[in-house]
Amino acid sequence: MTLRWYFDFVSPFAYLHWQQLKTLPQFERITPVPIALGAVLHHLGNLGPAEIPAKRRFTYHQVLWQAQQQGVPLRFPPGHPFNPLAALRLCLAADATPASVDILFNWIWRDGRAADTPSALALPAAMLDVGDVVASVSAPSVKEQLRQNTEAAIAAGVFGVPTLSIDGELFWGNESHALMAAVLADPGLLLQPEWQRIDTLPVAVERSRPS
Numbered sequence: 001m002t003l004r005w006y007f008d009f010v011s012p013f014a015y016l017h018w019q020q021l022k023t024l025p026q027f028e029r030i031t032p033v034p035i036a037l038g039a040v041l042h043h044l045g046n047l048g049p050a051e052i053p054a055k056r057r058f059t060y061h062q063v064l065w066q067a068q069q070q071g072v073p074l075r076f077p078p079g080h081p082f083n084p085l086a087a088l089r090l091c092l093a094a095d096a097t098p099a100s101v102d103i104l105f106n107w108i109w110r111d112g113r114a115a116d117t118p119s120a121l122a123l124p125a126a127m128l129d130v131g132d133v134v135a136s137v138s139a140p141s142v143k144e145q146l147r148q149n150t151e152a153a154i155a156a157g158v159f160g161v162p163t164l165s166i167d168g169e170l171f172w173g174n175e176s177h178a179l180m181a182a183v184l185a186d187p188g189l190l191l192q193p194e195w196q197r198i199d200t201l202p203v204a205v206e207r208s209r210p211s
Contacts, residue, residue: 001166001167003026003030003164003165004164004165005021005031005032005163006153006161007035007101008034008037008084009091009108010037010080010081010082011161012109013066013161013162014162015074017162017177019070019072020070020174024184032101033149033152034096035149035150035153036085036146037084040150040153040158040160045209048081051081066174073110075109075112076109077109078114079114082114082115085146086115086116086118086137087108087115087116089136089139089142089143090104090118092142093130093137093139100128103127107124118133118134121133159172162174164180166183166184169183171183
């Protein structure tokens with residue numbers, strides 16, 4: 001079973017889902033994959049939830065409620081949405097290990113700290129043994145890795161974060177964790193006749209896109 005978890009530090013739902021992933025028996029087999037959510041949304045022609053004023057307010061309330069329900073400490077950073085590229089690249093410079101994901105998520109979403117510039121990430125970088133933050137996040141190889149990760153996510157059909165890919169089957173969102181855990185425990189769930197039928201369900205009407 002190949003397990004890839006696509007995420008972006010800009011997403012509080014990814015932070016919350018990361019806490020749930022760590023409780024799974026299969027956690028050590030999951031590969032964290034940092035991607036640029038903005039590039040995915042641009043490719044699809046979609047707005048992020050924080051880019052729609054009424055949805056932004058609702059989403060933030062939902063985030064706080066989910067954190068309370070999970071018993072997870074959560075504090076929003078100084079501004080949101082923020083540019084996550086520095087944090088994503090720093091994570092990749094630290095090999096995107098579970099420890100690096102933990103440190104950066106905690107810095108941003110547990111402690112509510114800024115993460116949109118190399119200088120803002122100086123302390124977590126030191127915790128990750130990354131001495132020169134500017135050089136690390138500017139390295140062509142790191143930038144290229146983030147680009148490749150994002151393009152691979154788009155090719156796999158990823159449309160948002162967090163997304164767990166279970167042998168190519170995509171499961172999106174913190175609130176879908178129970179379904180993910182059920183499929184991990186019993187992949188045969190996906191073979192149920194009705195589940196397979198809807199894969200080829202005809203589209204009855206298509207809404208025209210604004211030009």
